[in-house]
Amino acid sequence: MTASRDPNRLLDRAGVSGNPDRDQHFLVDDRVLDRLPTHLDDDADRSHVLEVGGGTGALTDRLLATSDRVTVVERDPDLAAFLRREFDAGIEAGRLTVIDGDALEVDLPEDVTASVSNLPYGVSSEITFRLLPLGIPTVLMFQREFAERMAAEPGTSEYGRLSVSASHYADVEVVEPVPPTAFSPPPAVDSAVVRTTPRDPDYEVDDEAFFLRFVKAVFTQRRKTLRNAVRNTAHISGIDDPDAVVAAADETIMSKRAGDLRPDEFAELAGLAAEHGGGVEGG
Structure with missing residues (x-):
C-alpha cells in the first residue's frame, strides 16, 4: 500500500490553517512525511502503531500504508471528527482507531507496538515520558534543541536531566533535521526526528x-x-x-x-x- 493523500489538500478539506498560539503546526512536506515511518528499525513490530497528534491525517495516511493497525490520539475535537470522516474506510476495516482527547490523560491501547508521531512541542517532554516506559520503539518529531538534549552524551553542554532520563529507557538517536518550511505555518524553531529503541539500562535501580x-x-x-x-x-x-x-x-x-x-x-x-x-x- 502507498500513501495517497496530499497534505495541503487535507488542510483544505479540514478547513484549517494551523495556529501557532495553540502549538499547532501541520507537517506538510511529502518527503519528510514519507520518511518518518521508515525511521523505525527494520525489525520493529508495525502491527499496531500509535500516533499522537493526528492533525489532518497526513502522517496517519503514511502509517496506514506501512502498518497493520493505527491508533491516533487527537485532542482537537473538530480534527478528530475530520479524521473519522476522512479515514472512514480504514475505521470500518478495523485498521484505524481515532481517540478524541489529550494524550496525557486518555487510556492508551495496551497492545501498541510502536509510535510514530509529530508531537505538539509544548507538551513533548510529558508525552515522551508517557511513551518511553511502554517499552516500544518510537520515531518522534521534536524541537531540534530538545532532540539534541535528549540524545546528548555526558560532558557535552546539551547533556542534562533529559538525556539521563531518556537513556534510562532507550537508545536515543537524532536521525533527521527538519526545517521550519516543512510545516504550515512554519514554527520559529528548527525541528528534528528522534528514534528511540527500547532496552534495559546497564545498571540497576531499586526505586x-x-x-x-x-x-x-x-x-x-x-x-x-x-x-x-x-x-x-x-x-x-x-x-x-x-x-x-x-x-x-x-x-x-x-x-x-x-x-x-x-x-x-x-x-x-x-x-x-x-x-x-x-x-x-x-x-
Whole structure:
C-alpha cells in the first residue's frame, strides 16, 4: 500500500490553517512525511502503531500504508471528527482507531507496538515520558534543541536531566533535521526526528521514581559540584540527611558536576542516597 493523500489538500478539506498560539503546526512536506515511518528499525513490530497528534491525517495516511493497525490520539475535537470522516474506510476495516482527547490523560491501547508521531512541542517532554516506559520503539518529531538534549552524551553542554532520563529507557538517536518550511505555518524553531529503541539500562535501580527525581534535583544545580548539589537540593529529591549521602559517596564522584556523570554513576549515587539519606520511601 502507498500513501495517497496530499497534505495541503487535507488542510483544505479540514478547513484549517494551523495556529501557532495553540502549538499547532501541520507537517506538510511529502518527503519528510514519507520518511518518518521508515525511521523505525527494520525489525520493529508495525502491527499496531500509535500516533499522537493526528492533525489532518497526513502522517496517519503514511502509517496506514506501512502498518497493520493505527491508533491516533487527537485532542482537537473538530480534527478528530475530520479524521473519522476522512479515514472512514480504514475505521470500518478495523485498521484505524481515532481517540478524541489529550494524550496525557486518555487510556492508551495496551497492545501498541510502536509510535510514530509529530508531537505538539509544548507538551513533548510529558508525552515522551508517557511513551518511553511502554517499552516500544518510537520515531518522534521534536524541537531540534530538545532532540539534541535528549540524545546528548555526558560532558557535552546539551547533556542534562533529559538525556539521563531518556537513556534510562532507550537508545536515543537524532536521525533527521527538519526545517521550519516543512510545516504550515512554519514554527520559529528548527525541528528534528528522534528514534528511540527500547532496552534495559546497564545498571540497576531499586526505586525508579526516586532515581528520576534525584537526577532532576541535582541538575537544577548543574554548575555546582555534586557535593554541593546533593546538599542544596534535598528539598527536591526528598533526602533527609544529605550530609550522610556525601560522606558515603566516593570523593571522586562528589567532586564532579552533574553534567559529567554517566547514567550508571547517577544510579550508583541515587542508590547511596536512598540507603543513607533517608526519607525517600514512596518515590
